[in-house]
Amino acid sequence: MSKKGGKHYDSGKKILILGGSGFIGNAIYKELCNYFDTYGTYYTARKSFEKNQQFFRYDMTEDDIFPLLEKIQPRIIVSAVRGNFAAQIQAHQHIAEYLAQHDCTLYFISSANVFDAYSKYPSYENDKTLSESVYGRLKIRIENMLLRLPKEKTAILRVPMVFGNGSPRIKEIKKFILENEPVEVFPNLILNVTNDDKLTQQVHYLINRNKTGIFHLGSKDLVHHEDFIKEVVERIGSFNPIYKRVFTTNEDRYLAVLPKDHKLPKNLQMSYQEIIDHHILS
Numbered sequence: 001m002s003k004k005g006g007k008h009y010d011s012g013k014k015i016l017i018l019g020g021s022g023f024i025g026n027a028i029y030k031e032l033c034n035y036f037d038t039y040g041t042y043y044t045a046r047k048s049f050e051k052n053q054q055f056f057r058y059d060m061t062e063d064d065i066f067p068l069l070e071k072i073q074p075r076i077i078v079s080a081v082r083g084n085f086a087a088q089i090q091a092h093q094h095i096a097e098y099l100a101q102h103d104c105t106l107y108f109i110s111s112a113n114v115f116d117a118y119s120k121y122p123s124y125e126n127d128k129t130l131s132e133s134v135y136g137r138l139k140i141r142i143e144n145m146l147l148r149l150p151k152e153k154t155a156i157l158r159v160p161m162v163f164g165n166g167s168p169r170i171k172e173i174k175k176f177i178l179e180n181e182p183v184e185v186f187p188n189l190i191l192n193v194t195n196d197d198k199l200t201q202q203v204h205y206l207i208n209r210n211k212t213g214i215f216h217l218g219s220k221d222l223v224h225h226e227d228f229i230k231e232v233v234e235r236i237g238s239f240n241p242i243y244k245r246v247f248t249t250n251e252d253r254y255l256a257v258l259p260k261d262h263k264l265p266k267n268l269q270m271s272y273q274e275i276i277d278h279h280i281l282s
């Protein structure tokens, strides 16, 4: 341990964040960079990152991930990319091969959508995954690839919708309000939620403690999408937006990932109300 910026700095744990320029990847980078030797990749976000020595340009559709891994030799890889599905599968296949041969663990940001074919209940870590969406099926495919590796090699982090002050979801709502465009709500959808601050604290904790396995990282309670969004809008200011109520089914539908076997310490758990109260401010 050495000290950097007054904080304890664990130079032994090199971390590489794929998608380090994205909303979630960059939030994780900012959380970890004062504690670990942290690197990130960017793709199109050149302006903000090309002069940053900790960042490397990586295009999944063009570049093999191996040379980057060999160059950085990370002990931890965090995968927070979006983009071409075939390229994502290939990149994670190569990462899996790298993990098998090196002292390295992957933290894969997965999604509540791996359960989007089950609508009647919330889902727990060891429930069987099943998805009706191409996005959910991609996540399942990568998860299954990782689950074939020894348990200490991977952590699968299933995340519900991520909000927070600077999140694309909140920015979009603010834009719709200001432009008098309708804000979409799903009255039948019951979900749990998180924000960038809580998620990054949780990832930090998991990495610090060398935790692996499957984790469900959302609020401990559930809320109707419509109620949540309306309360968020009230916090943004005294606006009266038009709501577009989108019904995808006749009955209530759950899209929620709750923990049962892998609960985090109390200070890292939160309610959806805390997500509204503490983090979504105008």
Ligand SMILES: NC(=O)c1ccc[n+]([C@@H]2O[C@H](COP(=O)([O-])OP(=O)(O)OC[C@H]3O[C@@H](n4cnc5c(N)ncnc54)[C@H](OP(=O)(O)O)[C@@H]3O)[C@@H](O)[C@H]2O)c1
Residues within 6 Å of the ligand: 018, 019, 020, 021, 022, 023, 024, 025, 041, 042, 043, 044, 045, 046, 058, 059, 060, 061, 079, 080, 081, 082, 083, 084, 087, 109, 110, 111, 112, 159, 160, 161, 162, 163
């Ligand atoms: N946001 C949510 O509510 C949410 C919820 C559950 C799970 N997730 C998962 O969390 C992960 C990150 O999501 P996000 O919301 O942070 O997405 P995002 O802001 O769109 O970030 C995506 C990242 O992927 C990079 N990328 C895109 N195309 C690429 C390519 N061809 N090659 C290499 N990198 C490429 C982007 O780089 P540039 O920006 O530099 O182009 C960016 O760093 C995703 O796996 C997503 O499925 C997100």
